[in-house]
Amino acid sequence: MTDSPEYKKKRAFYDNLLTIYGRKPVLEALQDHSINIYKLHLADSNKSGGIIEQINSLAEQRGIEVQWHNRQALSRISRNSKQDQGVAADIQLDQHQSVSEFIQQQQTNTPYRLLALDSITNPQNLGMIIRSASAGHIDGIIIPRKGCAALSPLVIKASVGTVFKATLIHCETLQQALEQFQQQQATICTLSSHAKDSLFDYQCEQSIIYVLGNETDGVSQAVSQLSDQQLAIPMNNGVESLNVAVTAALIAFVKPQPE
Amino acid sequence: MTDSPEYKKKRAFYDNLLTIYGRKPVLEALQDHSINIYKLHLADSNKSGGIIEQINSLAEQRGIEVQWHNRQALSRISRNSKQDQGVAADIQLDQHQSVSEFIQQQQTNTPYRLLALDSITNPQNLGMIIRSASAGHIDGIIIPRKGCAALSPLVIKASVGTVFKATLIHCETLQQALEQFQQQQATICTLSSHAKDSLFDYQCEQSIIYVLGNETDGVSQAVSQLSDQQLAIPMNNGVESLNVAVTAALIAFVKPQPE
Numbered sequence: 001m002t003d004s005p006e007y008k009k010k011r012a013f014y015d016n017l018l019t020i021y022g023r024k025p026v027l028e029a030l031q032d033h034s035i036n037i038y039k040l041h042l043a044d045s046n047k048s049g050g051i052i053e054q055i056n057s058l059a060e061q062r063g064i065e066v067q068w069h070n071r072q073a074l075s076r077i078s079r080n081s082k083q084d085q086g087v088a089a090d091i092q093l094d095q096h097q098s099v100s101e102f103i104q105q106q107q108t109n110t111p112y113r114l115l116a117l118d119s120i121t122n123p124q125n126l127g128m129i130i131r132s133a134s135a136g137h138i139d140g141i142i143i144p145r146k147g148c149a150a151l152s153p154l155v156i157k158a159s160v161g162t163v164f165k166a167t168l169i170h171c172e173t174l175q176q177a178l179e180q181f182q183q184q185q186a187t188i189c190t191l192s193s194h195a196k197d198s199l200f201d202y203q204c205e206q207s208i209i210y211v212l213g214n215e216t217d218g219v220s221q222a223v224s225q226l227s228d229q230q231l232a233i234p235m236n237n238g239v240e241s242l243n244v245a246v247t248a249a250l251i252a253f254v255k256p257q258p259e
Numbered sequence: 260m261t262d263s264p265e266y267k268k269k270r271a272f273y274d275n276l277l278t279i280y281g282r283k284p285v286l287e288a289l290q291d292h293s294i295n296i297y298k299l300h301l302a303d304s305n306k307s308g309g310i311i312e313q314i315n316s317l318a319e320q321r322g323i324e325v326q327w328h329n330r331q332a333l334s335r336i337s338r339n340s341k342q343d344q345g346v347a348a349d350i351q352l353d354q355h356q357s358v359s360e361f362i363q364q365q366q367t368n369t370p371y372r373l374l375a376l377d378s379i380t381n382p383q384n385l386g387m388i389i390r391s392a393s394a395g396h397i398d399g400i401i402i403p404r405k406g407c408a409a410l411s412p413l414v415i416k417a418s419v420g421t422v423f424k425a426t427l428i429h430c431e432t433l434q435q436a437l438e439q440f441q442q443q444q445a446t447i448c449t450l451s452s453h454a455k456d457s458l459f460d461y462q463c464e465q466s467i468i469y470v471l472g473n474e475t476d477g478v479s480q481a482v483s484q485l486s487d488q489q490l491a492i493p494m495n496n497g498v499e500s501l502n503v504a505v506t507a508a509l510i511a512f513v514k515p516q517p518e
Contacts, residue, residue, distance in 0.1 A: 124383070128502050135498035162498055200512070233512075239394035239421055243387050246508040249501070253459070253492075253509055 015098070015170070018091045018151055018163075019077060021084035023051050025153045028161070029089060030058040035164045036092035040066045043074040043086035055087060083153065096168045099177045102140060103184055111207040114181075115248060116142040116188075118174050118223050119214040123149045127158020128245035129212070130166050134159075136252025140167035142209070144174045174211075175222045181209055187228045190219050191247065193240060195230035200254060202231055210251045212244050274357075274429070277350045277410055277422075278336060280343035282310050284412045287420070288348060289317040294423045295351035299325045302333040302345035314346060342412065355427045358436045361399060362443055370466040373440075374507060375401040375447075377433050377482050378473040382408045386417020387504035388471070389425050393418075395511025399426035401468070403433045433470075434481045440468055446487045449478050450506065452499060454489035459513060461490055469510045471503050 017038060020026060029035050040059045046052045059066050075081030078088040097105075106112060115133055120126050126149045133141050149155060156163050171177035178188055186207040191199065211227070213219035219227075233242065233250060242250075276297060279285060288294050299318045305311045318325050334340030337347040356364075365371060374392050379385050385408045392400050408414060415422050430436035437447055445466040450458065470486070472478035478486075492501065492509060501509075 128505060131498065132501060132505050134496045135492075135494040135501055137495070158502075160498075160500070162496070165496060233394075235394040236396070237393045237421070237424060239390065239419075241419070242391060242394055242508070243417075243504070245502070246387060246391050246505060249505040249508055250512055 021078035021088040038090040041088040046086040112139040119147040123154035127155040129248040130159040132249035134162040190227040195232040280337035280347040297349040300347040305345040371398040378406040382413035388507040389418040391508035393421040449486040454491040
């Protein structure tokens, strides 16, 4: 019964909700009409007037359901009582999906380019990666539920709001997700300073997934075992590595070169 | 008399010293033998043993002069008594130079590519820019003495030490420096989302200077009036701009394409 189509639909709906919190982030989301907001949550301890008044009336104008809670209930929703400032909102992320959903939507003859995040823990980096990937030639970002930074206000800020519009592909572990993609003939690429092939010259006719590793430890062993292709970014002056968000941007803006 | 060759040489020497502070940054600099350290400064209030012992003995091994000061004198050297932890070091930056020095060293027929920083105030961004520029195809970074973040421990950390090896070209105001470069026939480029030409396609046979503007306000008016060429970074999904350090990296890794 839990697998009924009705249940699946409901689960997918709630899976695609992102709860954001804090007065300014929520206000900014309300002001951007391209962002779908499912529900606004307010603590009844909030003093009326000022920004709370503005948030409340914007929600009314947009016909968004407003729920009032006591302080404790609100912190259960925001999961961050220290920073929620008595305000939270559930955002509907229509571009966020599961691996299977993403794969189903692809057309067989159109290769896609994805980023896969293997334990990106710095919110600033995560936000910058989402921003650059959205601006560049990337069709989606695979983010495992565990190990990566949560989509917190810091991430939203560094992403300059692109997190609400980016195609984010959620999964439990990256290893499982990459195995699913490999079954679809996608090529898994990892970056290595020792690799022979350069990121900038590499041509691939298949779909391609670029794995970005943790800021300190790089790509985990479980994931690097799945790598089909290693690529190097050639560097001058003995520099050994680049910031992970910079690497993501270089990948995102490498032009898929026509033959 | 103040313009004697002897005086000029002395002044150039002191201009190229960067005082860093904090126990970890100084220790790391001492451990890297490719970094020239002119002098180590220690507060006599430091407890002996531990990291101070390690710093002191590394300096002795490397034959670096050690000066002991009282706490107050040390803060005058570090200019940051809150964060110096009683330790400072003068680093000799042989790659740091003035606009005239840089221009003198260039060969007429070899065009160079520079970044010019117009009020980059975030230390994290500044460090990342230096790191990416060093790794990519950039021959120097023009940093005005005023308006940009100081070369603080935060910058050094974000640059992963590349600040000690990068070719940094110091000037008073960016406007003056750019005018000097224009007299050498260098092309000044600014980035604009409205520009017709793309950064990735633009070909230029002359030396070229890419100006990066402030994180919030972009390129200042005085500087944008000097722009010879506007370039755009084409972006997808309605994204309007990129982080400035990401932009710097894309510029640094745009390959100078052979004709």
